[in-house]
Amino acid sequence: MKESISPHHNERDSNDLGAQLTALSEQSAQLVTSYGDVITDFIRLLRAKIKANAAMLLSIFTLVIAATVLTSLVWVSLHVLFAYALVSLGLSWFFAAGLVMTINIVLVYYLLITAIRLFDKASSDLLDDFLSIKK
Structure with missing residues (x-):
């Protein structure tokens, strides 16, 4: 015996499906918005870290430059003394x-040759794990 589906029942199913699709659309929009918020928060955090460490990075850069200048002066003075x-x-x-x-x-x-050899060894030690094919 065939049961007939009443038009009232079909209308209720389509209303439920429409409500589910509307809810899914709203949740998708919230998900996309939350991804945007995560990216925005990450950028803010990165800016804050850079700002907090800028003074330290500037101090390090200044010390490296000062050490380079002093080393160059010592190198030149040794040449003058030797000459x-x-x-x-x-x-x-x-x-x-x-x-x-x-x-x-x-x-x-x-x-220079020593620096190139050390750089080659350090870079190959670092990159061998990433570039090697493991079986």
């Missing part, structure tokens, strides 16, 4: 300057 010592031993200024510059070029080359 003066060579001239005091009886060498000409041109020969002493050439010898000091040659030693300087060799030392800078050694420091």
Whole structure:
């Protein structure tokens, strides 16, 4: 025996479905709004952290620059002292300057090669875990 579905029953189901779709639409809008709020809060937090650490970062940068300037001054004074010592031993200024510059070029080359090797090792140690294919 077939049961007939009354038009009143179909109308109630469509009203329930319409209410569910309306609720789903409202919840979707709230979800999108909450994602926007999360992103906005993250940006505010990042700005606050940068602002709080700006003085410290400026101090660190200033100290690094000061250390670099002082190291350069010491390096130059050592060259002058070495050149003066060579001239005091009886060498000409041109020969002493050439010898000091040659030693300087060799030392800078050694420091650069050492820095490149250390950077290569550090970067390969860091990136090997990310780039290696594990089986």
